[in-house]
Amino acid sequence: MEEITIDSLTQTIKKRESHSHKGSYGRLLLIGGNYNYGGAITMAAKAAIYAGAGLVSVATHSINLPALHANVPEAMFVDWRDQNTLVQLIQQVDVVVLGPGLGQDDYAKKLMTLVKESISHNQTIVLDADALNNIAKNTSLTPRNAKKIIMTPHQVEWQRLTGLKVQFQDEKSNQTYLQYIAKNLTVVLKSEKTAIFEREHEPHFIDIGTPAMATGGMGDTLSGIIGAFVGQFGETAETVYAAVYLHSFIANHLSRSNYVVLPSKLIEEIPHFMSRYSQK
Ligand SMILES: NC(=O)C1=CN([C@@H]2O[C@H](COP(=O)(O)OP(=O)(O)OC[C@H]3O[C@@H](n4cnc5c(N)ncnc54)[C@H](OP(=O)(O)O)[C@@H]3O)[C@@H](O)[C@H]2O)[C@@H](O)CC1
Numbered sequence: 001m002e003e004i005t006i007d008s009l010t011q012t013i014k015k016r017e018s019h020s021h022k023g024s025y026g027r028l029l030l031i032g033g034n035y036n037y038g039g040a041i042t043m044a045a046k047a048a049i050y051a052g053a054g055l056v057s058v059a060t061h062s063i064n065l066p067a068l069h070a071n072v073p074e075a076m077f078v079d080w081r082d083q084n085t086l087v088q089l090i091q092q093v094d095v096v097v098l099g100p101g102l103g104q105d106d107y108a109k110k111l112m113t114l115v116k117e118s119i120s121h122n123q124t125i126v127l128d129a130d131a132l133n134n135i136a137k138n139t140s141l142t143p144r145n146a147k148k149i150i151m152t153p154h155q156v157e158w159q160r161l162t163g164l165k166v167q168f169q170d171e172k173s174n175q176t177y178l179q180y181i182a183k184n185l186t187v188v189l190k191s192e193k194t195a196i197f198e199r200e201h202e203p204h205f206i207d208i209g210t211p212a213m214a215t216g217g218m219g220d221t222l223s224g225i226i227g228a229f230v231g232q233f234g235e236t237a238e239t240v241y242a243a244v245y246l247h248s249f250i251a252n253h254l255s256r257s258n259y260v261v262l263p264s265k266l267i268e269e270i271p272h273f274m275s276r277y278s279q280k
């Protein structure tokens with residue numbers, strides 16, 4: 001396994017061209033946030049916007065609209081019951097982030113079917129949380145038409161997907177299981193030593209995480225950062241390495257003076273760190 005270093009940031013985070021506009025930095029759609037989990041999709045959306053995504057829409061339960069706009073006025077809102085608008089939007093964006101706070105009820109599964117049927121071969125999809133739990137129960141929900149699928153399971157979500165118990169999730173087994181899930185798949189296996197697996201690639205890991213990150217919403221935040229990075233810098237493994245590194249790097253920095261690192265605080269630091277570690 002190869003360790004990801006700080007160089008991944010300067011290699012990936014490009015200087016912005018003066019001849020550019022919001023459309024140059026990725027159109028993102030985030031889908032999630034059932035009535036009891038609005039915070040998850042709000043954190044993911046805010047993280048995506050603070051990580052530089054040009055245009056961000058959020059399809060969520062309508063109960064989340066006031067809180068979403070109070071926290072992230074930059075995000076556009078779609079009621080996830082409005083399926084016609086949602087399908088149009090799915091077809092227009094570069095990247096879909098599906099799953100934070102999505103839930104596992106029948107409507108959540110219906111949304112996953114809609115995404116699967118609407119997404120095409122020039123789009124990337126980031127699957128987190130309940131998107132993974134729903135696929136674990138029914139593999140036909142996997143959006144195989146996407147150009148690239150990036151899954152971001154924690155260890156128990158990976159166990160649900162693969163059947164591999166946490167104690168048996170070693171490098172070789174994790175790498176082997178990729179092929180059973182989908183082609184064009186990248187897996188970000190989150191733990192105290194998050195590792196990234198992609199077929200025909202040496203697995204990569206970070207060693208800069210901190211237990212100060214062990215708080216609800218930290219993974220939702222990562223899914224938004226990954227979506228934004230893919231939208232701006234392309235869907236390569238290197239882009240994912242940089243997103244994963246940045247997330248823990250900021251947390252590590254904040255943990256020097258904070259017992260616990262709140263996702264909201266981490267998110268606010270993203271533009272500053274991206275400026276400091278971008279190509280000059
Ligand atoms: N503010 C909001 O709206 C938030 C909403 N959220 C939404 O909640 C939904 C459910 O997601 P979830 O991740 O909380 O639940 P689940 O998948 O059951 O996993 C937890 C179980 O796994 C175990 N565990 C063992 N190892 C682990 C590891 N390395 N990393 C993590 N867990 C590990 C752990 O073990 P235990 O606590 O028993 O020790 C526990 O039994 C989902 O939609 C998500 O988006 C959250 O994002 C929070 C903020």
Ligand SMILES: Nc1ncnc2c1ncn2[C@@H]1O[C@H](COP(=O)(O)OP(=O)(O)O)[C@@H](O)[C@H]1O
Pocket residue numbers: 129153154190191192193194209210211212213214215216217218219220221222
């Ligand atoms: N002890 C730890 N050391 C390093 N990183 C951690 C630790 N605990 C949690 N994390 C990180 O925090 C994030 C938690 O993700 P996840 O479990 O999906 O949270 P949530 O679903 O609540 O948003 C992952 O990026 C994980 O690597």
Ligand SMILES: [Mg+2]
Pocket residue numbers: 128129154219220
């Ligand atoms: Mg999670």
